[in-house]
Structures are given as C-alpha cells and as structure tokens.
Amino acid sequence: MNTPIIYEFPLNERIRVFIRLEQLFQQFNHHLHGENVADKRAAISALFDIVAIFKRNDLKSEILKELDRHANALKISPNPNQDVTQLTEISQKLYAMTGKIGNHLIDNVLFQSITQRSTIPGGTCSFDLPEFHYWLTQNNEACFRDLSDWSQPFVDIGRAIDLILSFIRASHTVTEEIAPVGFFQITLDTHFSYQLLTVSVDKKQPYFVEISGGKHRCTIRFMRPSQNSQRPLQSTENIPFTLTRCIF
Numbered sequence: 001m002n003t004p005i006i007y008e009f010p011l012n013e014r015i016r017v018f019i020r021l022e023q024l025f026q027q028f029n030h031h032l033h034g035e036n037v038a039d040k041r042a043a044i045s046a047l048f049d050i051v052a053i054f055k056r057n058d059l060k061s062e063i064l065k066e067l068d069r070h071a072n073a074l075k076i077s078p079n080p081n082q083d084v085t086q087l088t089e090i091s092q093k094l095y096a097m098t099g100k101i102g103n104h105l106i107d108n109v110l111f112q113s114i115t116q117r118s119t120i121p122g123g124t125c126s127f128d129l130p131e132f133h134y135w136l137t138q139n140n141e142a143c144f145r146d147l148s149d150w151s152q153p154f155v156d157i158g159r160a161i162d163l164i165l166s167f168i169r170a171s172h173t174v175t176e177e178i179a180p181v182g183f184f185q186i187t188l189d190t191h192f193s194y195q196l197l198t199v200s201v202d203k204k205q206p207y208f209v210e211i212s213g214g215k216h217r218c219t220i221r222f223m224r225p226s227q228n229s230q231r232p233l234q235s236t237e238n239i240p241f242t243l244t245r246c247i248f
Contacts, residue, residue: 207224
C-alpha cells in the first residue's frame, strides 16, 4: 500500500483530548515562526483553543497519570531504556508546576481583550481592537517573544502529550483487512485496554473513512466524498485496508 491516508480513532476521552491538543500545538508551533499577520493571527487562534481546552479539563492530573502508567510499564519491561528517563523528567517538571495551567493569561489585558472579541465573527478588526492591530504590526521578533511567553507554561505539557501518544502508537498490532461493500466491524478483546485504532487506506482509493463506536466495538465505513451537493455514499466495493490496534 503506497502513500496511505491514516485515520485515527481514540477509544477514550483522555486520548481524544490529547490528540486534539497535539493538533493545536502543531498548528501553533507552525504559525509561531511565520512572518506575516496571517501567521500571527493563526498562532493566537490556536493558543485560544489550547487555553479553552485547559479551562474545561483537569489535564495536568490526567497527563501525570498517563506518564506514571507508561513509566511503570516500561520499568517492568524486559528491556527498560532511555524512555523511562524521559518520562520521569517530564513528570518532575509537571509536578513542579503550581496553579492552574493557563491562569498566567488571566491578567494579560491584551490577550483577554482579543479572547473576548474573538467570539464575534471578524471581531478583531483594527477598529475593534486597535491595540491588537498595533501589536500585529510590530516586528516579528517582538511578536515571537510575546507568543513564546504566553505559551511557555504549555511547552512541557505539549512534550508530555507527544511522548504519551508516541508510546501508544508504537505499541500496536497490525492486520490487513477487507471491508466488504465498504463496511467493517471489529469487536475488541476486553482483556486488553485498547487506546487507539488506526485505519490506513491507499491514497489512490477514492474514499474517506468514517469510524464510530467505543472501547468494545467499532464500525468502519468507507464513504465516497460528496459530489454536486449530494451526501456521501458508502462504497459498494470491497476495500482493502490496514487496521492497527494500539494497546499501551
């Protein structure tokens, strides 16, 4: 299978939030190094979403639980390695963090004013927020410094999530499957604590993948993209794909 498209499906809420944050951190870090106003706005937008997720979840404790779980599992493995040291070091940094993550931005007047206006479509124009307009026109070094300062408390969190997801994705079983007429159902062994399912499909296949279900059973459908305002339709062909079950 050449150049596959990979679809991931988290099997619990914790991993679902981690993957969302992983995507947001990637977006933020990409636009952080941009040199135009659009990049600065995109970086700010990603940071807003990161802060919003942390407001709704006690993520620090969730991340620490995952780090400790992985570290303990690696310690009793036949070949414990440098990964245990990485997990221990990042855990120590997170334990040392005090207060709710993201609270440092509550007292930042500019950031809060942008946050409030961002709930309005197009609400951060120059006539809405002249101070933000001024900030956007500053040299790239000044904006980069501010964005780095605002995001600093999330750096170790992002590293921890990267570590956790890398261990989960690396601990897997892979099978080659066929979806008859675009449909496949899998029942997961309850003796294992599955974290993530991954479906890989050849990019040449003219279908996208819809995955639904929970930690015990999942349904996979191969759908033809919508055309001429029509709803996507399930394939009528037998579709080969690679199924990965991630346990760790």
